[in-house]
Amino acid sequence: xxxxxxxxxxxxxxxxxxxxxxxxxxxxxxxxxxxxxxxxxxxxxxxxxxxxxxxxxxxxxxxxxxxxxxxxxxxxxxxxxxxxxxxxxxxxxxxxxxxxxxxxxxxxxxxxxxxxxxxxxxxxxxxxxxxxxxxxxxxxxxxxxxxxxxxxxxxxxxxxxxxxxxxxxxxxxxxxxxxxxxxxxxxxxxxxxxxxxxxxxxxxxxxxxxxxxxxxxxxxxxxxxxxxxxxxxxxxxxxxxxxxxxxxxxxxxxxxxxxxxxxxxxxxxxxxxxxxxxxxxxxxxxxxxxxxxxxxxxxxxxxxxxxxxxxxxxxxxxxxxxxxxxxxxxxxxxxxxxxxxxxxxxxxxxxxxxxxxxxxxxxxxxxxxxxxxxxxxxxxxxxxxxxxxx
Numbered sequence: 001x002x003x004x005x006x007x008x009x010x011x012x013x014x015x016x017x018x019x020x021x022x023x024x025x026x027x028x029x030x031x032x033x034x035x036x037x038x039x040x041x042x043x044x045x046x047x048x049x050x051x052x053x054x055x056x057x058x059x060x061x062x063x064x065x066x067x068x069x070x071x072x073x074x075x076x077x078x079x080x081x082x083x084x085x086x087x088x089x090x091x092x093x094x095x096x097x098x099x100x101x102x103x104x105x106x107x108x109x110x111x112x113x114x115x116x117x118x119x120x121x122x123x124x125x126x127x128x129x130x131x132x133x134x135x136x137x138x139x140x141x142x143x144x145x146x147x148x149x150x151x152x153x154x155x156x157x158x159x160x161x162x163x164x165x166x167x168x169x170x171x172x173x174x175x176x177x178x179x180x181x182x183x184x185x186x187x188x189x190x191x192x193x194x195x196x197x198x199x200x201x202x203x204x205x206x207x208x209x210x211x212x213x214x215x216x217x218x219x220x221x222x223x224x225x226x227x228x229x230x231x232x233x234x235x236x237x238x239x240x241x242x243x244x245x246x247x248x249x250x251x252x253x254x255x256x257x258x259x260x261x262x263x264x265x266x267x268x269x270x271x272x273x274x275x276x277x278x279x280x281x282x283x284x285x286x287x288x289x290x291x292x293x294x295x296x297x298x299x300x301x302x303x304x305x306x307x308x309x310x311x312x313x314x315x316x317x318x319x320x321x322x323x324x325x326x327x328x329x330x331x332x333x334x335x336x337x338x339x340x341x342x343x344x345x346x347x348x349x350x351x352x353x354x355x356x357x358x359x360x361x362x363x364x365x366x367x368x369x370x371x372x373x374x375x376x377x378x379x380x381x382x383x384x385x386x387x388x389x390x
Contacts, residue, residue, distance in 0.1 A: 001171045003317050006379040008118040015117070016378060017371045019043075020110035021092035027081030027099045027106070030137035033058045036079045036109065040134045043113055047120040049132070056147030060134040064119055066126025066389065073388050074131040074152070074159040074341075075115065075381055076334065077108035078138035087365040102367040104164035104350065109134060111162065111374045115381035128389040131156060133337075142296065144336040158305050159343040160384065161334040162377055164369055166360055167326040168349030171376055173313040174325025175346035177306040179261035181299035182231070184331025185270070185292065188255050189214060189277065191241075192287040195250030205286045207241060207252040213280055214254065214288075221272045226265050233259040233329050234269060259329035261298050270294075296331040302342035309344045312383035316376055348377050 009016075019039075028036055037053060037060050044051045044062040052061045059079075086093055086100035094100040116132050133152060137143030153159075168174050191214070193205035215236050226232045234256065241252035258273075260266040270292055281288040313322045325347045334345045350369040351357055360368050 001317070001321065003171055003376055004315065004379070005375045006118065006382050008121070009114060009375050009378045009382060012114045012117060012378070013375055016110050016114040016374050019113055020106050020371060020374065023106040023109055024101045025092040025095055027094050027096055027101045029083060029099060030080045030139055030141040030143065031057045033079045033136045037134065037136075040079070040109065040113065044116060044132065047117055049116060049120055055150045055152060056136055056143050058136040059143065059147050061152055062116055062132035064116070064123055064126065064130040064132070066123055066128055068129070070126070070128025070389060071157040072129040072131060072155050073385070074133055074156045074337070075112055076133040076135055076159060076161040076337065077112035078105045078135045078143070079109050080105060080137050080139050080143070082139055082363065084365055088368055090368065100365070102364060103139070103362045104369060105138065107164045107350070107369055107374050108162060111377040112381070114374070114378035115385070118378065118382050119385055122385070122390070126389045130385060130389065138333050142333045142336070144333040148336055148340065153337065153340050156341050158388070159337045159341050160305065160309060161337070161343070161345045163332070163345070163347050164350035164373065164377070165326065165347035166351040166362060166367070166369065167328070167357060168323070168347060168351070169357070170349050170351060170353050170370055171317050171321060171373060172349040173317055173322045173346055173380070174349070175301070175306060175309055175313070175322065175344065176324050177301045177303045179298050179300050180325060180327065180345055181332040181335065182259040182261050182329040183263070183266040183298045184295040185258045185266065186295055187258065187273065187293065188253065188291040190289045190291070191252045191254070193250050193284070196248045198246035198248055201248060204248045205284055207249045207286070210280060210284050210286055210288070211239060211241070211252040211254060214277065217276050217280065218273065221269055221276075225268060225272050230265055231261050231329065232265050232269065259331070263297065266298070296333045297335040297339060299332050299335040299338060299345050301344045302338065305342045305344040308388060309346055309384060312387055313346070313380050315383050316379045348373060
């Protein structure tokens with residue numbers, strides 16, 4: 001694959017890779033990114049970039065000011081790791097048991113720091129302002145909301161986010177306008193029945209049987225209530241309850257998630273789930289409680305900002321390698337930014353070149369990337385900065 005790495009980014013290759021390895025070796029969970037935040041803040045300060053720390057609890061914002069009358073763009077990277085044990089055998093393996101960077105956030109941070117260093121040399125020519133968002137707690141805690149509450153979007157006209165993506169071929173840029181990441185909600189269903197002897201079911205309210213009906217009926221939301229061409233998912237991922245093979249259970253707890261690419265379907269799933277549970281509660285004479293937690297909204301890319309990103313990527317990877325992304329039903333809290341200002345979230349194919357796709361999937365204990373791809377990501381950011389602010 002022929003790519004055009006920016007010369008100023010090529011000069012930072014060792015710095016970008018060593019930064020990623022440092023962060024990878026010292027992973028930190030959501031809202032515990034103190035070492036990572038300090039590393040980021042020190043680096044930005046050394047570049048002459050204005051720095052604010054403690055934003056959204058443990059986030060860092062670097063501001064590079066050019067012409068105050070120009071627009072302001074925000075570039076975002078997330079910093080948190082996952083609560084899982086790393087099993088890969090690499091020299092910079094996580095030193096913290098039960099914590100690893102298994103999704104690429106270490107690479108996101110390193111790429112944005114590289115772009116910030118290159119951009120710092122352009123400050124005299126900037127017709128506007130760049131804000132570099134180093135965000136905590138993307139993995140389920142919604143760190144973007146906390147940063148927004150602390151005012152990071154004040155004055156921001158456009159926001160851009162990147163995600164390394166092992167589901168795409170190396171160096172391809174996956175992007176499109178419209179929905180690109182799903183809404184991700186969490187639910188818990190508590191079934192209170194009436195137990196009894198397994199050989200005498202009369203008079204009982206079998207919580208296991210009720211759970212089975214709930215699980216099956218929930219699937220009708222996707223198959224019979226949503227438009228077949230609008231992707232939705234309802235998954236029951238956990239069942240807890242029961243005592244023994246010959247005891248009819250009086251309580252079962254179900255836990256799961258629902259996913260949708262549109263707010264309309266997100267709300268529909270929630271409503272239908274309530275209706276189904278209410279009907280089965282009456283049918284079986286049991287008490288069924290639904291705890292439904294609204295998760296991240298869907299990420300919906302703005303048409304104009306997506307066009308700007310596509311053009312910036314064309315000059316680095318070539319037009320043929322800017323493709324429709326490999327979509328999943330995963331959620332992303334970049335949606336909180338793009339719900340407030342026009343935004344574009346894009347994927348950069350990062351699977352190691354000598355591996356097959358899916359061999360090192362995200363959130364697996366041996367996740368890894370081809371580190372050279374980070375130079376592509378940083379180069380795209382610099383092209384984007386030039387096209388929007390110069």
